[in-house]
Amino acid sequence: MPSIQPIQPIFGLEVLDSDQLAALRSATLHVLEHVGIQFPSQQALDVFAEHGAEVDMERQVVRLPPDLVTQAMSHAPRSYRLAGRVNETDLILDGTRSYFGTDGCGTETIDFETGQQRPSRKEDVAKMARVAEYLHSVAFYWPMVSARDCGRLAPLHELDASFNNTVKHVQTETVMGEQPAQYAVRMGEVIAGDSQRMRARPPFSVLICTIAPLGQDKEGIEAGMVYAQAGIPVGFMAMPTMGSTAPAAAGGALVVANAEVISALVLMQLVTPGAPVFHSILASVMDPRSANYVVSTPEKYLCNTAAVQIAHDWGVPTLAGAFGMDGPEPATWQLGRDSVYTALMVALAGADIVTGGGMLRASTLLVPEQLIFDDEIYHINRKLVEGIDTSPDGLALDVITAVGPRGHFLAQKHTRRHVRQFWIPELSHPRWTTEGEPAPDIRRRARAKLGRILAEHEPEPLEEAIQAELQAILDTAGRQLGM
């Protein structure tokens, strides 16, 4: 049975104090009221106008009075559930734990069999969904790559491949536009049973990107409204690049990013008060010489952690970004460094859901075994944040007394019980198996583990009738959307 092991920290990390949070909130409200956000969607502009926002129809820019913003945001739930196909894989977003998922949505992959780089296909989405289902570190699945063999219908095929290969919750970041969103909602209803059951147990959720600075994407916003009305949890992610699409100071970058996200969440609440939404900011800095995006910088680590606090200050769950995401190849010093900073910092800050496992080259290239490396870092973090047990059993006075000076603790029953709770890294500290000595090269060890998962793990199949219904939706979508 697939299971998930969330991170439940007993100590935390705050990079912003309450005065700083108040200053960021007030600056965000100022930008929303006086600078405004562009919503290139007549439908969205009409909703804002109807609710008393100041709308410039020509420039498609809305300015939001603070009361409208805070009133709308007060309807957004802090806690809700992202459902798996089985209850054991549900994610409870209530501020007590962090759930991690895969990264997406790449366009190329290193083929696991041939080792050659090639355009990604639907079968890659399916294969990685099986791996994700097996790993306890993965609580929800982002289709990791694009189903490029499926043409314009790729996003819906990515959902189909995911539903067919994992019982875990699926989060799409690619099904955009009003009509595709409607098909995705129908697929969700088929998985959940019907529209009511889908509201109670949404089997998928959606992440939509804003456009920095201070803009929205028409297809994203219109899809978001469809999802919010259907009860599908929807989040917005701002990706400010300090120096180019955002101010070069972290504070200003967070203000711009937050204004983008909050304006979109307000729209969702105006369309459907109480719609489950989430907040996400993934910052980076501009390379000062080339204007390229530099993924791994201290500013990013800090902003991503601050973003968790900002989301919670606005009373909604957050999606944070973690792991290396960038680097030329797996198992490198660079990926290790970035993975530890990002994953540990956002987990300690209390991020509700976190994406990022398994990708390289700024999240464009899937290297399957990278997910195995990220899994190991995840588990180290998960153990680390459990803290230190100072109960009588944890302090072990009886055992210390029994052993005394110059003895050893190996023959103690207390030791026997507790060594079972050590989390021993499997890749860096491999053990002999029945197959013999572990490979000396860590990347080969990761590949061996991935190979075992692919060979042995069979996902719980969808009922044939449900598979057929999903296929029928894809067929209809293909005809209607001009495939």
Add this chain to the structure above:
Amino acid sequence: MTSRGEALSRLAQAVVDGEPEEAEAIARQALEEGLDPLACINEGLTPGINRVGEMFSCGEYFLPDLILGGEAMKAALAILEPALVDSQGREVLGRVVLGTVKGDMHEIGKTLVGTMLTAHGFHVTDIGIDKSPADFVAAAKQANATIIGASALLTTTMPEQQRIIEALTEAGLRDQVKVMVGGAPITQSWAEKIGADGYAEDAISAVGLARRLVGLPA
């Protein structure tokens, strides 16, 4: 009154579970009920300790399980062995004198080796730490040892292992006593260089090595 089969399987289980107090109590009760102590050892404790070894090999058991299994076996043996009649006698694979060399106070590794060897059918005399070559040779004479095990944890005390071999030669015992060496800085090539009969990396492989040294399959 428990049946013979049941008592033997409870003994085996106490070793598998690594419960020394329980193993001792079951052994006592078995003797009171008139069970043959040799059968208790060969059909109870031995299958138990073999099972512990298997579970360790397949990754299910850890070192503390192995040691507690060995402790349970030792606790039961302490009850059963005195009850063996003279004509019987437990099958002992070899007699080992074990110690840490002169100038070296490290105890744990050597003690683990002793526990493992005892649990796997060797008779072990543990002479302790900081022992001179003369101490090793005297103990080997007294115990009529087939193997000496010498532990050294420091690069500065490693040469003591060689001196033990020299002392054995001088005493005319080198032909009768095999020497196995171990400890953190020790390697196979060091063992070969000083003319030792074998080196083992840890307490588990020490059992295999000792078996080979007495002419048994590892």
